Amino acid sequence: MGINSTKLKVAVLMGGMSSEREISLLTGQAVLDALKRIGVDAVPVEADRDAVEKVKQAEVDIVFIALHGRYGEDGCVQGALELAGIPYTGSGVAASAIAMGKVLTKDICRAHSVPTPDYHLFSSNISEEELINIGVNMPIVVKPANGGSSIGITICEKQEQVFPAIIKAFEFDTEVLLEQFIRGPLITIGIVADTILPAIEIEPKLGFYDYDNKYTAGATDYHIPAKVSRKIEQEAIEMTLTVHRALGCKGMSRSEVIVDGSDKCWFIEINTIPGMTETSLLPKAALQKGISFDGLVKMILQEALERDVEGING
Structure with a gap:
């Protein structure tokens, strides 16, 4: 069954229970509107504990996953849909789980000779004395080990900033990552189906690329083509492709790379369900390549439908 089939019905799974719920609702609504514009019978489904049952009751052909963060982007909902025999967009269980876990992604990077910043991982609160004994070199980035949208992230220039930053990060996750901070331009590269989108250089007007700068219109300058x-x-791009393929990502992904003062590229993270809001980067990059928002949504859906026909899980 293709997109042009008059019988095609799609559920857009959105919302969820993660700290990125509000962004998911924006992504989901944008995707829902696009699907309707291209003539697809699309229905919204709130991603709560009964989400799979609601999808079954809706009698849809496929689910367009518009979730971000825990339970939606980490392989949980993908696994539930697979058990129910329901096709879905994007990466499968394993790729989703690995990409969501920043440490697992780093391990994959190192196994494929992709440079990624050094780190320390904590699974429980530590004392300031223990932190000093570890001997962390400044500056560092403190972040939740799982998650996205730059929630709970702090860049620490001084030792005394680290402990409060760790406490803050633990509000969003049970594991916290202390990562070497790389100074330099931030580049993001999107992949949709088999298409590599133009690189975007991200330049926040104030501070770093945190939640506010990411989702506040006008807070960040985006350079397409990138200035590097x-x-x-x-x-x-080659680094991004290596990680995308090594993880087994499908449908789409958006990766972030930082270029240091010696022009060395460092892989930071990969997102398997990039945002699709009015300020999101994947649609910006697609538009630069001549792909409209509706066209982008259609590509993601078509790729998933083709995999379903071939009998390949997400």
Whole structure:
């Protein structure tokens, strides 16, 4: 069954219980509107504990997952849908779980010779004395080990900033990552189906690319094409492709790479369900390549439908 089939019915799974719920609702509504514009019978489904049952009752052909964060982007809902025999967009269980876990992603990077910043992982609160004994070199980034949308992240320039930042990060996760901070341009590269989208260089007007700068219109400048050299851009693209393929990502992904003062690229993270809001980067990059928002949604859905026909799980 293809998108042009008059019988195709799609459930857009949105909302959820993670700290990124509000962004998911924006993504879901944008996707829902796009599907209707291209003639698809699409219905919204709130991603609560009864989500799979509601999807079954809706009698849809496929689910467009518009969830971000825990339970939606980490393989949980993907596994539930697979057990129910319901096709869905995007990456499968394993790729979703690995990409959501920043440490697992780093392990994959290192196994494939992709540079990624050094880190320390904590699974419980530690004392300031223990922190000092570890000997963390400044500056560092303190972040929840699982999650996205830059929620709970702090860049620490001084030792005394670290402990409060750890406490803050533990509000969003049971594990916290202390990561070497790399200074330099932040590049993001999206992949949709088999299409590599143009690199975008991200330049916040104030501070770093946190939640507010990410989702506040006008707070960040986006350079397309990126201001870095084409050689560096190509290195970042190759790095992104390596990680995307190593994780087994499907449908779409958006990765972030930082270029240091020596023009060395460092892989930071990969998102398997990038945001699809009016300020989101995947639609910006797609538009630069001549792909409209509706066209982008259609590509993601078509890729998933083709995999379903071939009998390949998400």
